[in-house]
Amino acid sequence: METILSPRSFSPLFKTHLLPQLQPKSSYGLKPICCALRKQPSQPCQFVKQSFYKRTSWVSNVHQGLAALAISLALNFSLPILTDVALASEFDILNEGPPKDSYVVDDAGVLSRVTKSDLKRLLSDLESRKGYHINIVTVRKLTSKADAFEYADQVLERWYPTVEEGNNKGIVVLVTTQKEGAVTGGPEFIKAVGDSVLDATVSENLPVLATEEKYNEAVFSAANRLVAAVDGLPDPGGPQAKDNKRESNFKTREETDEKRGQFTLVVGGLLVIAFVVPMAQYYAYVSKK
Template sequence: MKQLSSQISSWRNYLQRLMLSVVLILATTVLVADPAFATSVYEMPSLTADSSTWVVDKGEVVSRVTEGKISSLLENLAKQTGNEVRIVTIRHLDYDETIQSFTNQLFEKWFPTPEAQANQTLLAIDTVTNSTAIRTGEKVKSIMPDEIAQSVASETVQVPLRQGDKYNQAFEDAGDRLVAVLSGQPDPGPPQVAAENARVEGTFKTAAETDRGSSTVWVVGLLIAATVIPMATYFWYQSMSS
């Protein structure tokens, strides 16, 4: 009887250690895996003085057709006006970064001097949260005030995204508006959204909120399993031995 009791105790301890190890591994995966996919400024490609790179799609959300269309549009803008626009998508930010801080760092990496920055515009989006940011040079501000630039990032890009993650439309609309303003044409303004649609869209969770909720459910479920399974095994052995 003592031998059986010892075996049961040994099995129970083994199962507890096993389940605890599984929970710790999965919890670590949930908490640590995301940063592994984060995009750092240092991972972004460098730009040369005569670079013809206009779209950097690290988030892989823009079709080749749309990328080609936007690149052609922005290249013509640069040739005709000297004003250059870059559009960047990233898959995920580091936890200590915001999309604005990332955009500022990338802007200064690509254009390290005030002279290099003067005619530049950089629009960026984090495709996990769909958060956007924009940074412009001093000469650009005289043509496109900060109010319009921020409207491009927060309205022109965001409206198609709220309608179902329509990234291609979002960037085509942003490209059209930026080219119009930076060419000296009247600002066409942001897309018009019905108040009813705006209220409905506001009820949906963001991608980040959804991811956090799913992760929490998995971790809690595994913690419960780590407690219940060893107990159930123990009582099963007890019933077998009686």
Template sequence: MVKCLSQLVGWRTLVRAVSTLAFGLFLTLQFWVFTPTPAGATGVYSMPNVAVGEPTWVIDQAETMSRVTRNQISGELGKLAKQTGAEVRFVTIHRLDYGETIENFAQKLFQKWFPTPEDQANQVLLVLDNVTNTIAVQTGDGVKALLSDQMAESVAQETMMVPLRDGNKYNQAFLDASERLVAVLSGQPDPGPPVVDDTVQTEGTFARAEETDDRSATIVVVVLLVLATVIPMATYYLYQAIQS
């Protein structure tokens, strides 16, 4: 009898230890999966230095562009600088520092690279954060006669955003922006932003049987996953209540 009681107490201790360990692992997994981290955030002073006249036209820290795209854009912007003196630079980053905005980042980087009005005069800086797909443009006074603030904003928010909304097509977005900026700063007519097809599809407004089946299957899977999470936790707390 004593031996049986000892074994029973031993099993209860083992079950309690295993349950506690499983619950701890569950909480740890929840923490790592759902807690955001600032890893990889980019600050202005972590950016490389660039000076007026330096042939660095693309800094793709977020690795959004292919090598072919970077080379093509660098060639076009380098030719533009030689022919007109206007220097355009594209910068991509992956994640801003906490509390930073893309506009503030672009302004600070512009002032870091080109600290005086003379340095800033013929400069255009376009910065994209690929986590939020937000874009900001800074321009010097010397290019505003050709590239107004309104037009620069259109390049960022229209020319680039159309390809980005269509599946994050970064290569196309930067190629389109480069083409438009080169045309405008070369004194050519502004080609304008891309035309967006707003055609409304009137057919097929009702879900097909296959789509309904897929949705039902998805709902079942979600419910099963929730139950698989809730039931073990509820069992653990019930067990603790019984033991106390």
């Protein structure tokens, strides 16, 4: 029994395996135990952290995709609204009413500061002397009305709803995109200007100069012509439409027939030469033999 149960008999069996792990005083045995205690909880933590990062990145990608989709839908649905806002300037003119500090509503943004100053001087002088008030309106494009005449009447009715308010008022409208204009006003204003000057201003000053993109000159010349008519002065006239007819590159029928005849003669002469010359050479060769 002593021999079997003696520590010396067990030492060879556990010398290499058990003693390094069971001896607490050995520094060699403490280091692996501490490392094992530190590594065991750290491994699942690392696994959980990686899976959490993966889940977070997946969720963030989904959020980014949804955000991009929402932005795209918002832009697609907001473009018609933005377009309507950009084209709503003609309605803004109606709602804002006549200008208080000037005689010009340059919504199209085509008039210079000098032109606005000259118009204010010219029209304020007319109002102080004759009592007629003329407003100049420029708009880029019309979407609610068919032409400038309907829009001018709408502006007059909206700004001056009663006959008494609009009796001596005049409205000049210039549409830059459509290159057209219109003049309207109350009964007294129309009578003071006259139908001939009104028609000439609408057909000459506004469209002709607007076609050449001379918007400042178109507006000021139209206002100057209306003021001269109210004052009873001779009509200064307006610009005449230039004949921009280009010469055609196509030939007339007479020129085509003439060229065709010449071409026929040339081709016929070439055919004759092509057949006659070889035959003559052949005949000369045969006769020599």
